[in-house]
Amino acid sequence: MAPGSAQTPGRLRRDAQRNRDLLLATARDLFARHGLDVPLDQIAKEAGVGNATLYRHFPTREALIGEVFADVAAVLADAGEEALAAEDSWGAIEHYFERIFTLVAADRGINDLVTQAIPAVPAMTGISRQNAETVGALVARAQQQGTMRADVVTLDLLFLLGPLCRALPATTELRPDLWRRYLALLLDGFRAQATHPLPVPPVGEEHLDEMFAGLWGADRPGTGGSGVGGPEA
Structure with missing residues (x-):
């Protein structure tokens, strides 16, 4: 082997870290703009x-x-x-959802993350x-304080x-802050003042994961980790 043609282990580690950082930065940008279904080969390219x-660093x-x-989990935990x-x-409820909606309105990846069940990502x-x-x-707490309807x-x-x-994602292209109007309208329906009886009982909270999986198709093609092809030799 010619002198200088071999890379030292330290250089290999630096190159691997550089590639990993590039992949993470690129994926973060593409997920934010297009959501979590971006093809993995597009991220690599x-x-x-x-x-x-890509598959050496992230097999799925x-x-x-x-x-x-x-x-993201830490950010949401801090908000909570x-x-x-x-x-x-009541003010805490409004502020909490304002923080969440500010995040999901600006980032389609986070939007997908908080509205889809992704069982293979435990965190x-x-x-x-x-x-x-x-x-x-x-x-x-709001019900105890009498500010949220009790039913x-x-x-x-x-x-x-x-x-x-x-x-x-559809409303932010029209006006980035339009969500504030609809969040306020929705939350007003939960206030204790001027309520009307609800016609049917709610479903149990044990159905939460099942409900969101059905609404957003968490098991649709593209979220199962296969990406394009598979790990390459």
């Missing part, structure tokens, strides 16, 4: 690496999603803790459960807020 390199789509959005620490439960599945627990606690349950909010989240 725009990052300037081959499919084999879920592995890539988990790395790209590793910080702040809301639960507030004395005014991401935890987001929906954590959100449900936070909303449940806020609802209970609603956590799933009522989640059932209505989920579809509103999914509509945001």
Whole structure:
């Protein structure tokens, strides 16, 4: 082998880290603009690496999603803790959902993340459960304080807020802040003032994952991690 033609292990590690960082940055940008169904070969191409390199670092789509959005769970957890620490439960509900909608309106990847069940990404599945627990606690407190109607349950909010989240990509192109109008209208329906009896009972919260999987087709082609092809030799 000619002198200088072999790379040192340290250089190989630096190159591998560079490729990994490029893939993560490219995936983050494409997911934010187009959602989580972006073809994996497109991510590799725009990052300037081959499919084999992508699959060496991220064997499945879920592995890539988990790395790209590793910080989202912490952001949502902080929002939940702040809301639960507030004395005014109704104001806490409004502020909590404003923070979530600000995130999902600006990022289609996060929108997909919080409205779809992705069982193969354990940390991401935890987001929906954590959100449900936070909303449940806020609802209970607001009902105790008399600001939220007493005949609603956590799933009522989640059932209505989920579809509103999914509509945001279409509305943000018209006007980025249009979601604020519809969030305010929706939340007003949960206020204790001027309520009317609800005609049928809610479904149980044990059906939360099943409901969102059905609404958003979490098992549709493209989210199963196969991407384009598979790990290359």
